Amino acid sequence: MLRGAGLAMGLPLLESMTPIARSAFASSATATAEKPVRMACIFFPNGVIVPEWKPTGSGDDWQLSPTLKPLESFKSKINVISGLAHDNGRAHKDGAGDHARGGSTFLTAARPVKTSSNIKLGISVDQVAANQLVGKTTLPSIELGLQGSRNAGSCDSGYSCAYSSNISWRSESQPMPKEVSPRMAFERMFDSGSDSARRERDFYRKSILDVVAADAKRLMKNVGRSDQRKLDEYFTSVSEIEARILRSEQADRAAMPDLEVPYGRVEAFREHARLMYDIMAVGFQTDTTRVATLMLDSAGGSRRYSEIDVKEGHHQLSHHRNQEDQVAQLKKIDRYLVEQFAYFLERLESIQEGEGTLLDQSMVLYGSGISDGNRHRHEDLPIVLAGGAGGQIRTGRYIETKSERPMANLFLSMLDKMGTPAESIGDSSGRLEELG
Numbered sequence: 515m516l517r518g519a520g521l522a523m524g525l526p527l528l529e530s531m532t533p534i535a536r537s538a539f540a541s542s543a544t545a546t547a548e549k550p551v552r553m554a555c556i557f558f559p560n561g562v563i564v565p566e567w568k569p570t571g572s573g574d575d576w577q578l579s580p581t582l583k584p585l586e587s588f589k590s591k592i593n594v595i596s597g598l599a600h601d602n603g604r605a606h607k608d609g610a611g612d613h614a615r616g617g618s619t620f621l622t623a624a625r626p627v628k629t630s631s632n633i634k635l636g637i638s639v640d641q642v643a644a645n646q647l648v649g650k651t652t653l654p655s656i657e658l659g660l661q662g663s664r665n666a667g668s669c670d671s672g673y674s675c676a677y678s679s680n681i682s683w684r685s686e687s688q689p690m691p692k693e694v695s696p697r698m699a700f701e702r703m704f705d706s707g708s709d710s711a712r713r714e715r716d717f718y719r720k721s722i723l724d725v726v727a728a729d730a731k732r733l734m735k736n737v738g739r740s741d742q743r744k745l746d747e748y749f750t751s752v753s754e755i756e757a758r759i760l761r762s763e764q765a766d767r768a769a770m771p772d773l774e775v776p777y778g779r780v781e782a783f784r785e786h787a788r789l790m791y792d793i794m795a796v797g798f799q800t801d802t803t804r805v806a807t808l809m810l811d812s813a814g815g816s817r818r819y820s821e822i823d824v825k826e827g828h829h830q831l832s833h834h835r836n837q838e839d840q841v842a843q844l845k846k847i848d849r850y851l852v853e854q855f856a857y858f859l860e861r862l863e864s865i866q867e868g869e870g871t872l873l874d875q876s877m878v879l880y881g882s883g884i885s886d887g888n889r890h891r892h893e894d895l896p897i898v899l900a901g902g903a904g905g906q907i908r909t910g911r912y913i914e915t916k917s918e919r920p921m922a923n924l925f926l927s928m929l930d931k932m933g934t935p936a937e938s939i940g941d942s943s944g945r946l947e948e949l950g
Contacts, residue, residue, distance in 0.1 A: 516726040516733065523704050523726050524652065524800030525733075526748050527867060528741040549868050550650075551903045551932050552798040552876040554806045555640055556855065557620050557681045559613065559815045560832040561887035562848045562896045563841060569594050569912045576912035581848045582898070584856040588863070590910040591873055592900040593949070597915035598924060602626075602941055603883055603892035612890035613829070614673035616883030617813025619892075621681045623922035623940020630668040633676050636940060638683040639925040641690065644805045646934035655805035656797055657682045658699055658790045659692040660783065661812050670814055678813040692809060696759045696789040703797055721756055723749060744866065748799065755792050758785065784821060784854065791858035798872055799865050804932075810851060813883065822850050832887030844887075855880050859900055876901035877928055895921060899949075903931040908950035915948060924949070 516523040527549070566581045576594075578586055585592055602625035603615040611628065618626040624636025644655035664675035680689035693699040704722050723730070730749065734742055762785055787810060794806045811817050816827030824831070824843050831847070834840035862873035881897040884890060894917070902909050922942035927949045929936050 516729040522652070523722060524802040526744060526799045526865070527801070528737060528744060549875055549904060550801060550804055551906070552804045552806075552872070553640065553643060553879075553928060553932055554794055554798075554808070554858075554876065555621055555681070555879045556808045556810065556858075556881075557617070557813075558810045558851050558880075558882050559617065559813050559884075560828050561616075561882050561884035561891070563844050564886050564894070564896070566845050566848065567896050568596065572912055572914055574911055581845065582852055584849065584853045585859070585898070585900075588856065588859045588873075588900065591859070591863070591902065592898055593907070593909055593911050593913050595897045595899060595913045595915065595924070596894055597917050597919050598895050598897055598921040599893035599918050600883055600895065600921050601892070601918075610671035611673045612670075612884065612892070613814030614670035614677040616890075616892065617679075617681060617809075618673075618677035618683075618883075619940070620881075620883040621807070621925075622683055623920060623925065623942065624686075626673060626677045628672055630672060630674045632687075633674045633689075634686050635677070635683055636686055638681065638690075638807075639928065639939060640682050640805050640807050641684050642925075642936050642939060643929055643932045643934040647804055647932075651801055651803050653702070653797070653803040655682070655690070655807070656699070656702070656794070656803050657690045657692040657807050658794065659694045659809040659812075660786050660790065661809070661815060661817075662694050663689070663692060664812075665689065669812075679809075681809055682807045690807075692807070696762065696786065696793065699790065699793050700755065700759060703793060703802055721753070723753055723756075751792070752796065755789065755796065758789060758792075762786070762789070782821070783817065783819065787854045788857055791854070791861060795858065795861040795865065795872070798862070798876060799867075810854075819847055819850060822846050829887075834888050836888070855898075862901070870902075873900065874902045875904050877903045877907070877931060879924075879928070893918060897921070897924070899924075899928075903928075906931045906950075913948050915946065919946070 567579055569576045569579050571577055600619040603619040608628045615626055618635050621638035621640060622636040627634040640655055648654050663679035667675050669675035669678045676689050682690035684690050790808055797803045814829050816829040818827055824846055831840050831844050862876055863871050865872040867875055878900040881895055885894050885896055920941050920943055922940040923944055923946045925939050926942050927946045
């Protein structure tokens with residue numbers, strides 16, 4: 515760790531941190547050759563246009579669909595999985611509220627109690643892992659989003675807004691608060707928690723790197739050329755993220771000069787999403803955390819993607835009734851979201867870790883709790899799992915599971931590969947053996 519003015523900045527795994535080549539700095543930076551597995555879970559609302567999402571072929575002989583085409587360069591490092599279902603997302607006797615159920619079951623596979631006040635659900639897969647990793651990283655997990663949470667009141671047919679606003683749940687009644695401000699998420703990643711130190715940095719507009727500059731210079735003199743190059747790439751990345759956050763804030767202020775702009779708010783979806791993806795990548799790179807979640811929008815969200823010329827809200831369009839113009843708009847949204855996901859995979863793939871990349875050491879789940887938004891279907895969910903979990907997952911496949919396999923079975927397999935196993939979660943009935 516690099517330290518200064520109440521701040522602790524994690525470092526990527528360096529060659530000089532291994533037991534064989536331990537340096538003077540290694541004792542403060544978790545000197546170990548271990549390459550931990552990381553897990554990220556990314557949620558998007560309202561399902562997809564299923565025929566445009568599904569690949570053709572099967573197994574190792576398959577082709578990406580039009581919606582998933584932006585993932586072409588990562589085809590060998592992803593698995594597209596079909597056939598998984600969230601039975602607890604279905605109505606049964608509870609009536610309407612599929613979006614709330616789709617969001618709340620996404621990582622819990624548990625049935626939400628239909629209420630606007632006394633919420634009850636279940637612990638999510640990310641928190642099962644995080645609870646077993648406490649003490650191994652600075653942050654057990656980090657929860658991010660692009661829309662603020664509403665945990666009071668009803669947001670979907672009598673279901674509490676908490677169900678639509680959160681995918682990460684600490685317990686049956688406690689959703690994990692998510693951070694939607696890039697600056698606050700960035701500060702959380704690096705800040706040791708000193709309010710006075712934070713106020714001092716804000717007052718002088720000091721960069722994270724400025725605060726640890728002296729420590730960084732000493733470190734650079736004591737590591738080999740390979741580590742110097744890795745550190746230079748890392749510091750450049752951190753500096754660029756800080757600069758982009760500042761530019762985004764300035765653009766917000768210019769657009770709304772008469773209002774007090776919330777700390778770090780970002781209006782443009784693409785930049786907001788990519789900043790959050792970058793922050794997750796840095797968190798994984800430095801082993802500040804091994805578990806992250808990101809909600810691209812609340813369940814049933816009605817964001818208008820004007821940057822790709824989609825003027826109607828996402829949720830309204832998802833009830834397209836097979837009208838060609840609305841279906842065409844939804845195809846654009848589906849692909850646009852995949853393009854941002856591809857950006858995250860590119861970031862992970864660009865970071866070397868040992869003989870592979872950070873993507874090789876990760877599991878990145880991307881999907882929705884609804885498949886067909888027009889009919890509110892909760893089976894055959896649109897799921898991509900990227901990364902090899904340190905060689906534990908055979909990638910480059912289109913995995914067609916038996917219909918109605920609980921998605922919770924995938925969760926149990928992911929937990930095994932994180933080294934944080936569980937006997938059951940939600941409505942699990944076993945492991946997903948096809949994952950390999």
